[in-house]
Amino acid sequence: MTHFRLTVLLLAAGSAMGVAADLPPLELGAKSAIIVEASTGIPVFEKDADAKRFPASTTKIMTALLLLERTRPSEVIFAPEDVETLTGSSLHLKPFEAVTAHDLLFALMVRSANDGAYTIARHVSGSVEKFAELMNEKAKALGCTNTHFTNPHGLHDDLHYTTARDLIRIAREAWKRDEFRVAAGTTKYEVSRxxxxxxxxxxxxNRALRSDPPSEGIKTGFTRPAGQCFVGSATREGLQFLTVVLGSEDWYGDHQAMIEWAFANFELQEVVKKGVAAASVKVQGGVEEQIELLYSESVKAPVPKGASLTELVASSVPQAIKAPIGKDQAVGTVRVTNGSGWSEELPLIAAHEVRQQFLIAGQSVETIGFALIAGGLGLGTLYVKNRARKLCRGFRGR
Structure with a gap:
């Protein structure tokens, strides 16, 4: 049986909970919410983040993402003949009116145009149903597990839902695109039509764009069944947080409270660094008695300000490992947490190769080999000296 020991650098199971318990409470009116650090996607706060909710017009983030993936900015898109049947926020498109894909992106993100979303769906996929299939395929590819779209605009449908966690995945993917970031942060735009x-x-x-300078968008939404919804972004001193609020009575108040709480309590840190020694383990039957184990990769995470990084890391390694051991061979694991519920496990790897030690008559092959070599050298030296003496006698005899 292989025995493992837990090397805590410093996290016992309760320590992470202790770190989280030290954070001040965040009270929200929203039914569901989540805050993630944008570059890593690591959450620092969640409230019913996996509950299915109606997303209203935050749906248009996915519609915008597919528009960017499936069209060129200069591509001309014609409004369908029945475009005027769409209700709610509108660009007031006329049947067969021509607008570029670029301008429709801004119509989605700035005015939240339902008729623009419908026009995009018809142009990209031929029908709303086919476009919804495309939306669901993309959501699945992004790792969304509790999302089902039935339309491109978010007008109410009992079968049209997502979660705060899934919606943040979609928003992070859209945020990677320059065009989306510009449109999401625009307060005023003039279309050509x-x-x-x-x-x-x-x-x-989007009230946040006008009243909160660090705010960068992204999308508001509202229907009576959905309540107030919002996906937001804010950056301060290079640190960016994304937020999702679903089922709120005050999306702006919830978003502001989330952003202030996140910036006040978290910072981005490199918790472990690739190639740095994490632990050591005894070697059985090897030419070395111990070997260092290294972190196999670096991990950055948002962590509570002032937290000791050693309190966020724990390694689990065997009591001993048998040789031979290959360089970079996985030997044990390390679990990294951010003190707020998130954790990740990665392997610890051997710093170098350790060869197996073979014994003959109780001595290692390496020891015997060295003795033989040393003995051989000694015999060779004696032979050379004796040969030299004989040659000297021969010369004297002449």
Whole structure:
């Protein structure tokens, strides 16, 4: 049986909970919410993040992402013949009106145009149903597990739902695109269109963009069944947090409370660094008695300010390991946490190769080999000296 020991550098099972318990409470009115650090996707706060909720117009983040993936910015898109049947927020498109994909992106993100979303779906997939299939395929590819879209705009449908955790995955993917980031942070935009020329100026209703300078968007949403919804982003001194609020009565108040709480309590740190020694383990039957184990990769994570990084790391390694051992061979594991519920496990690897030690008559082959070599050298030296003496006698005899 292989015996393992837990090397705590310093995390006993309760320590992470202790770190989390030291954080001040965050009270929200929203039914579901989540905060993640943008570069890592690691959450620092969750509230019913896996509960299915109606997303309202935050749906359009996925629609915008597929628009960017499936069209060129200059591509001309024609509104369908029945475009005027769409209700709610609208670009007031006329049947067969021409608008570029670029301008429809801003119509989605700035005015939240339902008719623009419908026009995109018809252009990309031919029908809303086919486009919804595309949305669901993309959601699954992004790791979403509790999301089902039935339309591109978010108008209510009992079968159209997502979760705070899934929605943040979609938002992180969209945020990777420059065009999306610009549109998500725009407060005013003028579209070019072929009809309805009196309606060209788009004004964002995203209150966070006007009142909170670090805010960068992203998308508001509301229907009566969904309540107020919001996906947001804010960056301060290079640290970016993304938020999702679903089922709120005050999305702005919830978002602001989340952002202030996150910036006040967390910072981004390299918790472990690739190649640094994490532990050591005894070697059985090897030419060395011990070997160092290294972190196999670096891990950055948002951690509570002032927290000791050693309190966030724990390694589990065997009492001993039998040789031979290969360089970079996995030997044990390390678990990294951020003190707020998130954790990740990665392997610890051998720092170098350790060869097996073979014994003959109780001595290692290496020891015997060295003795033989030393003995051989000694005999060779004696032979050379004796040969030299004989040669000297021969010369004297002459």
């Amino acid at each position: 072929t009809l309805n020329l009196e309606d060209t100026v788009l004004i964002s209703r």
